[in-house]
Amino acid sequence: MKVLVATASRHGSTREIGEQLGTALSAGLLVREVDAEVEVLDADQIESLADVDALILGSAVYMGRWLKSARSLVDRETERLESIPVWLFSSGPVDDNGKTDGGKATPEVKIASAAWAQDHHTFGGKLDRAELSWGERLVASAVHATDGDHRSSSEIGEWADEICGSLAEMSIVRNDW
Template structure:
């Protein structure tokens, strides 16, 4: 079984989340490749796909949306899980706050997980800093690594069930 973890990240936080997901899948016995969404060529060799994106203003980055458009048929033919990274602050945003309904439908994704993000104001451009200041967005790392690993373990369990084997056997 071979899985693709693809991601779109603007400032690196979502890349780190995707890396943690890939690492946990590997620890659970799932052969895993990790690629930026814009660098994904063919997905024919993958038995499953985990696709994630940073979220800005409730939307995924263009690179992730383009990957879905390019590979819509292939994605719909295999198990797909989606994750969104970016909500920051004390309370995680509800799933409805991230508009992935069309992506869910196109890919026939099994699940969508919203994961809290990270904000480092030093990595932002002038316009982004102005928006963050105007909206009083808190700076910090709000990612929940245990939740991320737990979610990846659930995917690994689902993948092993699909092929009828356990990682120990």
């Protein structure tokens, strides 16, 4: 089974979440004796999902929107996404309720609620204003984004474990991976 973790990240935080997911998925599938190859790539590096059996796709969220490379991948590969198991995640400065942009709904509602997605999970992000452009700092201030690393390794690991459980069940049912 080929499992792809694809991320769209502007400053690297979402990519780091994807790398943590990839490591946890590899370990979790191995423990469950599922023969799987797990790869982590940037969304803009992906030309096709034809050889992918399962996808975990995540994007940083800016002003309630996923980054263009993730949105483009979804638009380009919708037909394939409808035929494989897909999990989605968003990352960005969030409050305790998983809301972004001052309490608006979870980002990219069209994508997050896609019928073909197994789940959509929102992780806290990392914000270091020193790494931001002038315009990004203005936006961060306007939406009252909090500086700091709001990612949770345990939350990432728990979600990866849930995905591993689902993939293990699917591999038994499909028996062709």
